[in-house]
Amino acid sequence: MSGVVATASNRLAGAPAGLLEPETRPTLAEARQWCKALADSHYENFHVATTLLPARLRPHFHAVYAFCRVSDDLGDEVPDRALASELLRTWREMLVECYEEPAASRHPVYVALRESIVACDLPMEPFSNLIRAFDQDQVKTRFESLAELEAYSADSANPVGRLVLMLCGYRDPELFALSDETCTGLQLANFWQDVQEDLLERDRVYLPQDRMAAHGVTEATLRAGVSTPEYTALLKEMVADGRARLMRGVPLIDRVDRELAGTLRLFSAGGLAILRGIERIGYRTLEHRPEVSRGEKLALLLGAALGKVGIHQGSRGLR
Template sequence: MKRPRDENFPVASLVLSPEHRDAVLAFYAFARMADDIADTPELKSAEKLQRLDELEQALVAGDPAIPEAARLHAADRRHKAGLVQARDLLRAFRQDVVKARYNEWAELIEYCRFSANPVGRFLLALHNERSAAQAPADALCTALQILNHLQDCGKDYQDLGRIYIPLRWMMGAGSERAFFEPSHGALRRSVVDAMLDRVDALIDQAQSLPEHLQNRRLRAQSIATLALARLLSERLRRGDPVLERVQVSKADACGAFLRGLSGTLRRPVNGDHRITAAMVRRSGSSFRLGMQSLHSDRRRAMHAVYAFCRAVDDIADGAAPPSEKRAFLREWRREIDRLHRAPETPIGRELARASTLFKLPVEECHALLDGMEMDSAERLRIASDYELNLYGRRVAGSVGALSIRIFGVPSAHDFALDLGRTLQLVNILRDVDEDAACERVYVPLSRLAQLGLQDAPAATLVADPRFARVCDGLAEEARAGFTAADAALTRLDRAALKPAILMMENYRRVLARLQARGWGTRQGRLRLSTADRLHLISRAMRPA
């Protein structure tokens, strides 16, 4: 049997009070025994199920013949916590005996509802915490469980024949066997990263847990656990759990608990804005300079809009199957629909705040989601100029329409839509090869057909010299768009639109570099030089 100190995350740390710690250790010992029964290779399935049934009966009766059951039964009588949650765990352990594969994300989340969430609910009940803490606690427990699944995926596959990574996601790597093939690290990486995107969203949802907790010791443990969860997610993004053991170190654990202890000195405050700001920092977006030039409330609102864009774009670009992507985007539609009632995510709460302050048109968020649904197709082609304009309006015009209201220039609506289309054209031209690798072609098929080029695999299309000629035409349209934007700015408040101007100048330089390089000699995605970035920084520091 494992001991509490052998687990990846704190089980019954010394931070907890002795009375609560004893109850937690009783709960852990019972769960550990049940888990070992479900995982042992010496027993057949029928015998495992029988033993789990006997264990449950002993728990309910407090049978001294099974000390682990009797101890938890006694703890439940003292604290009114443990029995219900342990029986939920037993449901998950029975499932482990009979089910070794999960087809999609929703199945895995449903499993975590019984295999992980009861642990958090037990701790909340043990400490008489309020119901408001339950949702973030559930999110944290689910995140921890999936992190453990990813961490142990190679071991679970080899030793138990069990896979928690959704089968339909693994098909992106070719097959179940191909996913675990040591040499297929790049294919495996995309699937693991897509799962970690979902895990990080759960950790973000859980970030509000400490502020809901009344017990200072439990709050300290929650802060430490959140810190370790983020660290393990970062390590899993850099390591390959099939080839190596990816874990946090003892030094990491000590640092996390120091953070937890510091959290007991003052009452935690809402940290939603820190989450959206961190997403902007991690992105390295060229728009970040423009956002930094804004005053605090406007900058915070732009962080919320950008974080929303980043979250849904990561869904569309990730390795999940198209049907799963659409399901995740539907979750975001529901979040947008409840912005002015009770949003459930940090991004949603920050968007709600921005919407109230700056009267944001929420339908623009839905327009962006429409565009992301287009991007979520397994194979994407743009049929005509009309469809190209519609796509640009959804994915770029929507962001412009939201942004100019935050800038305080709602009269610049048409300018924002036109500039959005121009910037999207530059994006399309810059990312031709990257998109083709995902079987996406945004250059309209109608334009290619005029030169006698018919639809084909994306790599074939973009390699044809005629494709470069069409790109040249789109580049001229983008140049004309920048010229039109310059003219429109003479009639608008340039100081208020400084972030948009910085973004425009960034993209104008990208277009110039693309045209100088030429369309027939592409060598991957073009990036601006250090001199270009220094020029933009100097512009950002000057008045508009």
């Protein structure tokens, strides 16, 4: 971001340099370009997924993604958790400003997001819930049960799916519920592939404590980096749970328009591909990070693209 000076007057002082506010308010075009560049540089599949959508919607998706990305980075890329919490509080104040005093917003995320808020009538709650989840990450690093993880996902993952639906004009509570299943399942799939990394690099354990105890798995097991029979049995159970959640969300694909269906299919299929990757390595995610093969990625993208051009894919082939 050009024109940024890391001084005490910068409201995000202490954040990674690329996240700071510019000295002057960017134009809408500049803000949208900043958000697009951030999205394109961080998540290849997101870039592909947005190309499946009508051009008029892409800037809104980029703005929402940029909000999520910066929020996540403020929580995860600042080593001092007290400072991270302070930055997230400031980020929330900037969100409120975006709704109540939009002319005062200088951060490109909020300049771009304001246009999406107005054009798509987006409420503040999903954005606020996401910030709350990232703030919670600074103090809560263990989860007693799957129910606790579900409550966490209600703030950390599900708002994203609901925002995607709202960007495309959908407000049906039944569709929101299906989206919640997909988003929670996708988040859990990502947790199960990164168990040791989350522990060693972030001191976070997302495996439910009660299920760990039931299987005889301890944090010492995780730190040792050897997938014991007890650990693989636990992961097998967690993978089955994640697949069930993703499959419960699959009917959403058949209840939206073709262009959005392609994007949703890509994300659901991606989550299921992660789970298949875990299965392929015998659930031994302490030694190996499961990967989605190049062939699988191409198949996922082809399936989504075929849906866009009218060769109906719907929910077929997902498992």
